[in-house]
Amino acid sequence: NAGVTQTPKFQVLKTGQSMTLQCAQDMNHNSMYWYRQDPGMGLRLIYYSASEGTTDKGEVPNGYNVSRLNKREFSLRLESAAPSQTSVYFCASSEARPYEQYFGPGTRLTVT
Amino acid sequence: GQQLNQSPQSMFIQEGEDVSMNCTSSSIFNTWLWYKQDPGEGPVLLIALYKAGELTSNGRLTAQFGITRKDSFLNISASIPSDVGIYFCAGQWKEAQKLVFGQGTRLTINP
Numbered sequence: 001n002a003g004v005t006q007t008p009k010f011q012v013l014k015t016g017q018s019m020t021l022q023c024a025q026d027m028n029h030n031s032m033y034w035y036r037q038d039p040g041m042g043l044r045l046i047y048y049s050a051s052e053g054t055t056d057k058g059e060v061p062n063g064y065n066v067s068r069l070n071k072r073e074f075s076l077r078l079e080s081a082a083p084s085q086t087s088v089y090f091c092a093s094s095e096a097r098p099y100e101q102y103f104g105p106g107t108r109l110t111v112t
Numbered sequence: 113g114q115q116l117n118q119s120p121q122s123m124f125i126q127e128g129e130d131v132s133m134n135c136t137s138s139s140i141f142n143t144w145l146w147y148k149q150d151p152g153e154g155p156v157l158l159i160a161l162y163k164a165g166e167l168t169s170n171g172r173l174t175a176q177f178g179i180t181r182k183d184s185f186l187n188i189s190a191s192i193p194s195d196v197g198i199y200f201c202a203g204q205w206k207e208a209q210k211l212v213f214g215q216g217t218r219l220t221i222n223p
Contacts (some may be wrong), residue, residue: 006156030210033210040215041215042118042200042213042214042215042216045210045211048209048210050209077132084194090154090155092154099143099145099209100145100157101157101211102157103147103155103156104154105154106152106153106154
């Protein structure tokens with residue numbers, strides 16, 4: 001039982017490049033989330049998927065797209081990376097109730 | 113949007129001391145959660161609270177759901193070196209399928 005897994009762990013991109021961050025969970029959770037964490041800013045929600053087939057914007061969605069591929073997998077895509085997207089990205093999953101979210105280990109992204 | 117104010121932002125204590133931190137909001141929340149993040153890792157759930165006034169313990173950790181539903185508190189008793197990390201509060205309001213997080217409290221323990 002791996003919980004929430006994320007790939008890659010580290011990535012360096014040049015401005016304008018694109019990439020997809022992958023997330024998978026094996027807890028049979030309905031809801032999945034993408035956050036970014038910047039120093040002193042806590043965790044900010046980018047996008048979430050309350051259930052398979054649905055996605056909604058969070059607090060900071062600009063510059064990102066998501067795909068809920070199936071119940072297990074939720075990917076985050078940067079179409080044209082910018083230095084402002086340098087951050088640590090976390091994926092999480094939960095059941096609809098009781099809203100307890102479980103996090104992956106994170107992807108550390110640097111955009112130069 | 114919803115905002116949580118977490119304090120203090122950082123704490124420097126001696127091993128063995130007790131720790132208190134809190135989270136407040138101008139909005140009412142239905143659920144409060146407390147997470148800990150170790151360096152280089154994702155946040156790990158410590159305690160979840162679902163009813164106003166609820167007091168829940170997890171080992172040396174105790175958290176409370178404020179009566180007004182606008183705040184929550186976390187206490188750590190007799191701190192040890194492995195308590196070092198960043199502690200986050202998080203709240204869920206109405207029937208939203210998402211959480212809002214505080215900015216975190218960074219705990220440092222002096223040897």
